[in-house]
Structures are given as structure tokens and as C-alpha cells.
Amino acid sequence: MPFTDSLRERIDLIVSGSETRQSALIPVLREIQNEFGYLSNESMEETARILGIPPSSVQNVATFYTMFFRKPVGEHVIWLCRTLSCALRGAEHVEHYMCERLGVKTGGTTTDGKITLMEAECLASCGTAPVMLVDDKLEENLTKEKVDRLIEGLRKG
Numbered sequence: 001m002p003f004t005d006s007l008r009e010r011i012d013l014i015v016s017g018s019e020t021r022q023s024a025l026i027p028v029l030r031e032i033q034n035e036f037g038y039l040s041n042e043s044m045e046e047t048a049r050i051l052g053i054p055p056s057s058v059q060n061v062a063t064f065y066t067m068f069f070r071k072p073v074g075e076h077v078i079w080l081c082r083t084l085s086c087a088l089r090g091a092e093h094v095e096h097y098m099c100e101r102l103g104v105k106t107g108g109t110t111t112d113g114k115i116t117l118m119e120a121e122c123l124a125s126c127g128t129a130p131v132m133l134v135d136d137k138l139e140e141n142l143t144k145e146k147v148d149r150l151i152e153g154l155r156k157g
Ligand code: FES
Pocket: 081, 082, 083, 084, 085, 086, 087, 121, 122, 123, 124, 125, 126, 129, 130, 131
């Protein structure tokens, strides 16, 4: 996947507004992921070349943050919280139900390419557990009925 002129221009803009090339790394990776949907090895190598930093620095950041995908994901990404408060309030049951409804294991993508199901660490909404992020929107107090509505909405949308 070659970088388009438009992507290169957006990267240049990020770099010129950053104090250091290293500090531009995360926003640049976000921009690349927005363009391609994930970060391939080739795009990380190109990022290292553009920023003039070691490829290992790019790899370390891309693998450290869960928000960066190393393989293609669905049109929508669901992040289900599996940390303590959510676990105590039934996140495991929600996860099993979602896997069944979507026909995937956690980490997988539906055959129509619409939805990827991922596990997340605490989403900072423990008081309304169990919760999940659907793309960038927080969904709280999850029940089977709510999960059904959300999945239908994503499939139709
Ligand atoms: S444990 Fe799930 S939001 Fe905090």
C-alpha cells in the first residue's frame, strides 16, 4: 500500500507542528492507520524512513498501544472491557454472547468484514460496568438486549 501524496502531506504537516520527530510518531501512526485501517510492516518501515528514526522505535510504539492494529480489522471495532469491575458485573457472559452473535472469537472479524471484537483494559467507566467502546462511543450497563440492538445497528449502518 503506497503512501499517497495526500497522506504524505498530512504527515509533513504533523511533523512540522511537532517539537521532535519522535513526538510526531503517534499522531503519524494514527494518520496512517486512518488511511489504511491498520499498520503493515511496510508502512511502519516507511514511517521510520520519513521520521528518520530507527524502525525498532516505530515497532515498539505500534505494538505497545492497543489502539494500533497490526492486521486489518472490521469497519467497526468493539472494545469490550475485561478488567475487574466489568468482570464482576458479567463481562465474561457478555463476551460469550457477543462471540456467539457475531460468529467470531475475541480478536476476530465477522465474515462480512463489518465488526471486529477486541478485549480492552479498564475503560474508566467502572461505575456503569459492564461497558464497551463501539468505535469511539462508550456503551454502558450492557445487557444481552442492548448488545443485540448495538450489533443490529452496526450491521445496518
Ligand atoms: S473495569 Fe471496566 S470500565 Fe473499569
